[in-house]
Amino acid sequence: MAVADAIQSVDLVETSLRELNRRLHAADAAPQWRVAHPDGAHAVAVGIDAEIEVDVDGHVGYYCAGMNKRATVRVHGNAGVGLAENIMSGTVVVDGYAGQSCAATGRGGLVVVRGDASARCGISMKGVDVVVQGSVGHMSAFMAQKGCLVVCGDAGEALGDSIYETRVYVRGAAHSLGADCVEKELRDEHVAELRALLDRAGVAGAEPAEFRRYGSARKLYTFDVDNAGAY
Amino acid sequence: MCGIVGLFAKRPDVEERLGALLGDMLGQMADRGPDSAGLAVYRDPAPAGSTKLSLHSEDPGEDWSVLGAGVAVHASHAVVVLDGEADDVVARVRGELPHLRVMSAGTRIEIFKEIGDPRRFVERFDLASMAGSHGLAHTRMATESKVTTEGAHPFSTGLDLCLVHNGSLSNHNRLRRMLRREGVAFQTENDTEVAAGYLEWRLREGDTLQAALEACLVDLDGFYTFAVGTADGFAVLRDPIACKPAVMAESDDWVAMASEYRAIAVLPGADAAEVWEPAPAQVYSWERRGDREASPVARPLAETGA
Numbered sequence: 001m002a003v004a005d006a007i008q009s010v011d012l013v014e015t016s017l018r019e020l021n022r023r024l025h026a027a028d029a030a031p032q033w034r035v036a037h038p039d040g041a042h043a044v045a046v047g048i049d050a051e052i053e054v055d056v057d058g059h060v061g062y063y064c065a066g067m068n069k070r071a072t073v074r075v076h077g078n079a080g081v082g083l084a085e086n087i088m089s090g091t092v093v094v095d096g097y098a099g100q101s102c103a104a105t106g107r108g109g110l111v112v113v114r115g116d117a118s119a120r121c122g123i124s125m126k127g128v129d130v131v132v133q134g135s136v137g138h139m140s141a142f143m144a145q146k147g148c149l150v151v152c153g154d155a156g157e158a159l160g161d162s163i164y165e166t167r168v169y170v171r172g173a174a175h176s177l178g179a180d181c182v183e184k185e186l187r188d189e190h191v192a193e194l195r196a197l198l199d200r201a202g203v204a205g206a207e208p209a210e211f212r213r214y215g216s217a218r219k220l221y222t223f224d225v226d227n228a229g230a231y
Numbered sequence: 232m233c234g235i236v237g238l239f240a241k242r243p244d245v246e247e248r249l250g251a252l253l254g255d256m257l258g259q260m261a262d263r264g265p266d267s268a269g270l271a272v273y274r275d276p277a278p279a280g281s282t283k284l285s286l287h288s289e290d291p292g293e294d295w296s297v298l299g300a301g302v303a304v305h306a307s308h309a310v311v312v313l314d315g316e317a318d319d320v321v322a323r324v325r326g327e328l329p330h331l332r333v334m335s336a337g338t339r340i341e342i343f344k345e346i347g348d349p350r351r352f353v354e355r356f357d358l359a360s361m362a363g364s365h366g367l368a369h370t371r372m373a374t375e376s377k378v379t380t381e382g383a384h385p386f387s388t389g390l391d392l393c394l395v396h397n398g399s400l401s402n403h404n405r406l407r408r409m410l411r412r413e414g415v416a417f418q419t420e421n422d423t424e425v426a427a428g429y430l431e432w433r434l435r436e437g438d439t440l441q442a443a444l445e446a447c448l449v450d451l452d453g454f455y456t457f458a459v460g461t462a463d464g465f466a467v468l469r470d471p472i473a474c475k476p477a478v479m480a481e482s483d484d485w486v487a488m489a490s491e492y493r494a495i496a497v498l499p500g501a502d503a504a505e506v507w508e509p510a511p512a513q514v515y516s517w518e519r520r521g522d523r524e525a526s527p528v529a530r531p532l533a534e535t536g537a
Contacts, residue, residue, distance in 0.1 A: 040492035040495070041493060061491055078506050080491065096506070099508055100473070118508050119473055137511070138473075
């Protein structure tokens with residue numbers, strides 16, 4: 001086996017975070033990486049733009065896999081604030097919990113959280129798909145514009161406040177809905193979309209028909225055609 | 232910013248190393264609060280009928296020996312156990328040695344705090360030598376008031392009680408005026424001292440710690456993650472918006488809280504500990520059960536889960 005094909009192991013006790021990220025950003029980065037001892041470090045595996053796979057063994061701090069493009073980043077532990085912030089494409093999977101603002105402003109790709117995600121999950125998401133196997137905290141999908149947020153557990157207060165075109169699917173209870181967020185009919189195309197998302201996320205034991213769909217009532221100021229010329 | 236760490240020992244060998252572990256945790260949070268650092272540690276109960284005081288002097292040449300042979304000097308601070316009930320002892324010290332600042336009073340609590348790099352604080356106060364049942368520590372990035380020793384955290388909130396805070400309060404001036412009318416004394420213009428005074432007032436009015444913290448949710452306007460130390464444990468509360476971070480973890484050996492997980496990662500067995508984010512507007516507390524000298528056992532009063 002050529003050296004370039006071997007799994008590259010990086011121990012953050014021995015190697016600096018900047019050095020790890022520099023190697024992941026290199027044009028000839030190896031296809032598979034294993035990162036040991038993240039110990040809650042911030043900005044682990046941010047800004048990758050390559051079709052590589054990175055497995056992180058342990059808990060990470062803030063902004064892990066932020067701005068990710070094309071790569072698959074798997075965290076075998078919990079993640080702190082801002083997991084996969086502004087993800088463009090690729091896949092980010094966290095085995096444990098995710099902190100606040102998971103997948104914030106994400107434009108594409110898939111973010112999967114096996115445990116719970118905290119407050120503001122999917123805030124201002126712009127095309128990313130987010131699948132949370134547990135529950136999400138308050139103000140999730142706040143001002144969410146595009147993509148899907150799938151919650152297999154419950155959702156906290158003010159779900160989908162000021163939401164635009166993101167589709168939100170919740171299997172459990174939504175504590176309350178934010179301004180202009182309403183429950184909508186779960187039609188066949190939504191069941192199909194959900195099934196595909198759950199499959200992609202590797203979620204077993206959740207049936208699409210068990211979910212409720214939420215989205216925008218399109219009643220806020222921005223949706224009123226009379227305001228179209230205001231700016 | 233600001234950083235908070237807290238550690239509660241569930242085993243005697245962790246008690247032996249409590250200060251060293253808290254020092255390691257504090258070092259991880261130094262970047263969150265480079266202005267000042269402070270520690271509240273609970274240990275060595277004072278005998279019945281006596282009171283333990285933590286005192287601070289601005290004078291590097293302070294002659295602490297006037298307090299008696301039992302005084303323990305820690306850099307700019309000293310800890311002394313004096314005969315008498317707390318109110319009398321504090322009044323006596325303030326009367327006879329008015330240049331000293333009383334940082335804490337009670338039976339188990341000791342508070343040390345100072346301006347400057349938190350890592351320097353850990354060395355200067357030799358945290359590695361301190362055993363204890365539990366403790367809280369703080370690194371400060373000042374926003375609402377000056378960088379001074381008295382503006383550093385923890386703030387004492389009454390006998391054996393202390394508060395550390397990450398965040399800022401918006402209505403502290405109005406609350407301070409109200410609390411002054413209620414007879415609560417303040418030494419600074421600091422917002423956290425107002426939260427400490429508020430808790431002291433609620434407890435004096437008969438609230439339990441749980442009820443006093445829940446009252447904070449109604450009366451305090453602003454951002455906060457609070458950690459409150461008591462003689463037997465500690466409690467954690469985040470405001471309902473929960474902008475300020477907090478992580479909690481529990482292993483067979485300890486319970487810990489911190490602003491970020493990297494402060495918990497330095498603890499032995501952190502890899503295997505249960506780790507979670509405390510939910511907003513919910514009080515989490517731990518205390519030792521039963522006989523104070525018995526082997527401590529953690530008791531979560533609230534459900535764990537994000």
